[in-house]
Amino acid sequence: MRRALVVLAALVGQVLVGPSLVGPSSVGPALTGRTPAAHAAPSQTASSHTGAAMASQAVASVASRAGAGVTSRTGDSAAARAGVGAAGRVALIGVPGLHWNDLTKTDTPNLWELTRTSAIGSLSVRTVGSVTCPYDGWLTVSAGTRSAVGYGCGAPPVPEQQGEGALIRDYRYLIDVAGQRNAGILGETLKAAGQCSIAIGPGAALALSDRQGMVGRYHTSPLQVRTADLEQCRLVALDVDDLIRPYLTGDRLPKVPEQLGARERRDALRLADAKAGALLSVLPADTTVLLAGLSDHGSVPHLRVAAMRAPGAEGHLLGAASTHREDISILPDFTATVLSALGVAVPETVVGVPLKVGGAGATVERLRRADATAQTIRSVKGVYFTVVAVLQVLFYVVAFLLLRRRKGLAPIRFAAVALAALPVSSYLVNLLPWSGLPQLVAGVLGWTALITAVAFAGPWRRAPLGPLAVVAGVTALTLAGDLLTGTTLQLNSVMGYGADVGARYYGLGNIPFALLATGTLLATTVIAHRYPGKAGVAAVAVLGAFAMVLGGSGMGSDFGGVIAFVPGIAVTALLVAGRRVSIVKLGAFCVAGAVIVMTFAVVNYLQPADQQTHLGRFVGQVISGEAFDVIFRKLQAMLATLLSPNLMPIVITAVAFLVYAILRPEQASAGVVPAAFEHSPALRAGLIGTLVSGVIGMLVNDSGAAVLSMALALAVPLLLATGIGALREGAARPVPATPAPAPAQAPKP
Template sequence: MRKMTIFVVGICSVFLTVFFSFTTSILSQNRPTVIMLLVPELTRQDIRALYQNAAFSFLNQAAIGEMNMRTAVSLRDIHSVLTLGTGTRAAGSEWGRNAYGLSEKRTTGLAMYRQYMGEVPAMVRNGTILFPYASVLAENNKQKNTGAIPGLLGETLKKHGIRRAVIGNSDMSGKVSRLSVLLTMDRRGVTPQGWIGEETLIHSPFFPGGKKTDYSFLAYHVRQWQKRGTGFIAVELGDLVRLARYQSVISTQRYLQLRQQVMEEIAKFTETLTKERTQGQKIVLLSASLPDSEIAEKKRMAPVLLWEDGRGGGILTSGTTRQPGLAANIDMAPTILTWFGIQPPIEMKGMPLRTEREIGHDEFWKKAERIDHIYATRPAVLYPYVGMTITVLVLSSVLLFSFDRWKSTKEKALRILSYLLPFVLLVPFLLLLLPVVPGLPSPFLVVLLVSGVGLGLAHLLQRLSFAACYFWIGIINWVPLLLDGFTGGELICGSYLGYDPVIGARYYGIGNEYMGVLLGASILSIAMAGEMQRRHARRLVLTLMVLIVGLVVFYMAWPEGGSKAGGILVFLAALVYGIPAFSGFAWRKRYVAALLGIGMAAACLLFVLNYQASGAEQSHIGRAVGELARGNWQEIGRIIERKLTMNWRLILASIWSKLFIASFVVSLLLIYYQSERVGRIKRQYPWFTTGMKTISFGSFVALLVNDSGIIAAALAMLYALVPILYRLLWNGEASKEYTQHAPI
């Protein structure tokens, strides 16, 4: 009987052991797992080279994208990795490189942890990774008011029972660098399990520095962690950083050969993981930083690849960028949490990544090259335009104030200006059409094309009457711009005056450049319509003002359209000013208060409607309204601070500030020293002068309410100042002998 009991108990024990092992295995296979491969100094060119190697066809199964690397400070890896782990633009510190495994430097690691963090948690055991300087990073971000919380990703995963592990490093001789710990640690700087010391490296006498990553060691432990149900595993592959340290002391050919070798090893390691991928598992390969050479060449977008369940392929995007193939570094932490079914904390400002499989990799490579090309060549195109515009404004002013001198040259100058003044206002329209030009034209070719087409168009338009000429200049600028905006913004996206995803300034909607063009051109065309139809001018102008500005405000408020909070306020302000100005009503306090109240109520309504959009459809306007609704005044303060800081920087250093100052100075000179001639134009063209005042008022509001308002104000002002100069140069005493060069 006793033997029978022992036998039965033994059989049951074996059965239960096998049952629970089998159940655990099944559950671990179905449980979501995320493996993040963090490769410092990985570039898009490295990935492109692997794509061209037939041995790595597994890359075609990945969803690919490129990632904006903007942080609260710079593009250095210490800031980039902390940004990846906090979901908002963060400021790292050199202390952030120093993490220790208890099995590596137990005494030193524990002592430093106690010094900076206090008592060591009870859960700490052999294999735990400690980051002693979590409080240092937290204080650094608090002082800089970034809103970033170091360890937020790991802390959120811990609260939801997701196990975390980290492995690998970017150590070099005499320098510790273990930034991947910033992704897995909780707010106390603890990662429950990991290997980040010398044990992750092997000695290699043929590799600069003599040490490189032990991929077999990494693969073994990743497998073991997966079997034990670890949910989030961060793997740091630092050989590119180690190689870059010796770039200056080895030949270029040898460096490129070794870089290719490292990339092939990374690809083989990644392929091994993808082949062993279980259901529900996701593998992300992304860059933690960019080489200095890439930054110098203005190639500042980092690659990101994702392997997940499904058909494979496709390209990545997110609610932050809304552009296929583009993501932001702040999107990674919310994405990881979403994969585990966790709602990202409100402190994370990014949006989850999603895959668009309808678009192939070939389209991604073309778009990525175009983004790099536009970013690198933008100064070579825009600087000559702004410089020429300032020169035209100054030359026009000189001719106005010194018309009786230099009689031998004034006729030639007037003839040239009769083309250049309209041309200045046509350039934004021509830059909008530039994306239809095939290939990637050089800056010289762009300038040549814009100049040739623009001057030819100016020659045709200046043959019309003054009112008709500038009416069509206005129409040509704002109608195609608005049509493109309502149909997806493909032209704005590829224009030199459009988005700048490289610096993360604008990914979608309408930027300050074209907002200024839209403001100036639309009001100019409305005013000139009144000049062309004097008999029914008032009704026509007021009707057009309400319809056009109302349409533009709707476009600005629409999440899929302009999505420009400042634009809503600017155009509502222009409407509030323009209606009484064009109507000829007296400015009464009661009337002004009523209009301001209606305008603010309309703006609030539009903001709330934007907030009602859900998920990825909600724009940054809606998210800002959400922060306001939650009473998150700290974040609202940070938004205002960022906008003021950006505007001040642009005022001090931007070429647009120079254009605005030049326009402002010329306007003051006209008001104070050419008042008689300006008064004559006012009597001759009352609707035109009222329109110019409305544009000037809108420009002033744009300067106040936009984070880059100086840009919008500078471009909008041109559509008021250039027609006035044009008319002054060919009006009255200043041009008695030269009226044949300009329209009446």
């Protein structure tokens, strides 16, 4: 209990005081472009042995934390949870740029055979920037956190041979100047545990060096490795750079999609396969072999190769608890896996968890399709948001022109419902086995047509709130059901997230949050309209709280969503109850949302490390003073969305239409919006609650304007559809006959 209180106090301090007191770091989830660094990577000629005292402190810190059992994880238990047990020896083979389309029996026989006898999965290599170069990939393995050296990154530095070991010159520059404070954690932890390791190639040296840049045993080629070396050292790492070298220009990775033709890439793959085969041929039989395609090869991110050969792993999928996916892992997971397999305590600063063998039936073809799906979504996502923005703007312009003339009410209502059904259709399409862009587009349009037809097909079509209830209900139920079943609909969807991008792998994304909150609030106001009074207020509070818990708990893991959702629910419930909402109350609701999400985060932090979500890991970063970069990148990303040509037009036109329709109802919308509010005061409450959640969500989420724009894209068209329905209902209602006046009688004399 005392530990929980300390953690909660630290988190409250972070929220209230702000990030100004937190030191710089490069850890945390990737959110935007590469963190600027006006520094070069460590040179290959200068020498630096400064900071010995800091290294000693780091060793003591790792050892003391491991003994305390608070900030480190024991490797044996983690390895057991991974399903493979602790291995006698470990070999890490890194092939930067390798993806599943590269592997064939003819071109890469050694790697093909390795993956055939291994558990296999997709590797997301995203670090801090939009492109991960080999330097970033190996540095991330070294640090156990997403790390980057700055602009112009490419190949890792070539170490200077010193006896049987080697030294990476100016290594302390990474830690002391470039902000990579966790660099060398893997090597330092191994040294503190008395573990011997062998590095082959510059990347492997970077991964296994201690915090002074020293590598105990170093070779430039796997052909130099002797049997005696493998008997003495339980860990060997190999940098297979033959595939990535042709892509580098002056030791830098240019940001172009593809530099090599198919033939040149096959030639490079054959060289890489031969180098990997040279090491595989001399490894002892009890070696657990890890294979990682740990960098991009151009400006287009791909899902890379991840494989682990261990007893009982053949034919199974390979994933990790860090992604909540049985077939996807991230680079820091390899750091945790190496340490766990060797029985070494994993430092708390390592954000990865040991790789975990998943279900059977893993095939290379399945993983190739996963990358192809991610590429399709990535290529169409920008176009999709542009189309949605154009349709929204055109709709408001046409609706303004027609409604002020009181024409086209029925077509406008139909178009409004179809437009509101478009967002949820982008998730429902993943229920279909689409395999390319034409099927994806057809699926989204098909679901949109189906939802629209249902909205106007049943007896509810006659009720002004009927179509709104259908679309809002389908939206809320779809996203809530997705959270309950593992978020398979949001992954690789045009309004969700992709594993190749690496911003999120599971849970409730920011745009899905906006749609879930809006759909829930609007659907509950329909219930409140049908059952006014305490029953309606209870419906808003209970169903809203249920959706909020789904989004904020381990299933959704949406930090900012809870902060924004709580005020929206509270405002809606108060207005439905006929109460007024003051600025003080609104501020109290925001604080309540922050407290609730901090409680979720602290409870998650107290779980075992391999069961934590990013909420729990963020608490650890707050306590250790490493949360500044996460907050800073989120703020940068949020501000960037305010200039988005796809998102801001939706916000501007929707808000302008809504405000003008309320202030000048007869001129702007033939009284549609006031008619909707007059028909259902609860709908007004739901719309205000939606705007509250949308605005707060825009300010506290890195998606920024996307949150508010998608909330408006769902709510405002449904509001207009309801208002048109209310006007038509009023026009169709028979006017009571006015009784004829009694005939006048002559006055009596």
